[in-house]
Amino acid sequence: MSQSARRRVLAIGIDGAEPRLIRRWIDGGELPSLKALLEHGAWGRVPSPAYVVNEAVWPTFITGSAPLLHGIYHLWPWHPETMDVSFLNTNHLTPFWKDLAHQGHAVGILDVPYASVIGLPNAVEIAGWGEHELLHRRPEVHPPALSALLRDGAGSHPFAHGTVDAKGPQDQNGLSRVVSLCLAGARQRGALMARLLSETVLNLFLAVFSEAHHASHLLWHTVDPAHPAHRGKAMGYPPVVARGLLEIFREVDRQIGRLVEAVGPETTVLIFSLRGMRAHEGIPTILDPLFRALGLAYVKEWRAQSWPERARGAFSGIKRHLPSSLKYVYYRLASHEVKLRVLEPGMMPAYDWSRTVAFPLPIDHHACIRLNLRGREAQGVLDPGQYHETCAEIERLLRELKTQDGSPVAKDVLCIARETGGGPPWHLPDFIVHWEDAASASPLRLMSPPITAHPAGMKFTGQHTAEGFFILRPRPGGSAAPDSVGVEDLHRLLVNALKA
């Protein structure tokens, strides 16, 4: 069968699109292209297990395997061999489309988060053109001739020019700039996708919009103003900010409408998101002071630190105390390389590994904890025979944590060895902690031990939830129409449609 005679599948991700919000806007007539797809298609949930946290969902989708296998849980993973973190590299991932390309399907891939270009036969691959995560230093393309199309036809995406950011909900100018750049990015991306579709023959085209995700973190208070975390934050905004997130989704919807029209009704279309969004109140930073107070972690005395450790500590102190206006200027102007170099030194305190039993890893919306296990960590001190007992103690400790007014702090404490039914994980943290909203209090004051810590990331008003959605057109007949497909299995909808 010739490539053009094979089945065609158009798969478009809208990263971070919250299912409830999308349904509300579809039902309200705000997203006519998605509504039209849904009239002839199926809607389904895309849930993730609780331990497949935020940064793990895309690698899980791409590889069709669990985090225990792909090993990704954070942009700054821990390396037990070197006792340090470094910025994530995803070149080891084998995406599900590799097999498809080798089977003769013509595959097009554009900005699938966490995916790298691998140079497949019959494929056009673009990574890092307009990505939210900044995993790539510059766009990667295959075949190389595609560079000209990207440079002359699409231009560079606004996310590639410097950080598209705002100081917080009070920063109307910053938010207004975020909206206009995300709108421009979505338009450019739609045009690039249309061009790739018209100039190449593709059996599977998988592309992801990153703009709505980026904007949702900063503008979530405008679509959920009644949430206690957002009270009064969205007051007095001009329409360009107040309706900004809706307009970005409307633009994405408009671009999807054009692409769906271009591929015709015989093409299978999958629109999907792997993670949703909800109100955000700040990221708790309590674990480091808590573990130090309980004697689980120790930081080296200044005199015992090496010169590089002292320099890192001093530098991260300067960064912490930089006025927010200067930090903002820095983040807007600094290059990707400089940002990574400057960010890295503040990631981990100079722990005294000879006495540290458990320590928090760099934070995200959830917390990750690692035990300093002998035989796994290069400077491990915890006897492997005490691993499960220590895990049980730490879990009990976290579950019993309360704020000064008696509210629980941890919503869920997941011990990875137990969740995955195995021993201590090599790449993943030993624990993932999901926080209650009370943990984001500013400051958070614990009842016992009496420790206080201020949350980080207060400029963000949206954080991820573990559930996305899909719209599949045409609706699969009979028992083949699933109403829920786990993130690990979502790629099967594409593969099945391609091979039907």
Ligand SMILES: [Zn+2]
């Ligand atoms: Zn995000």
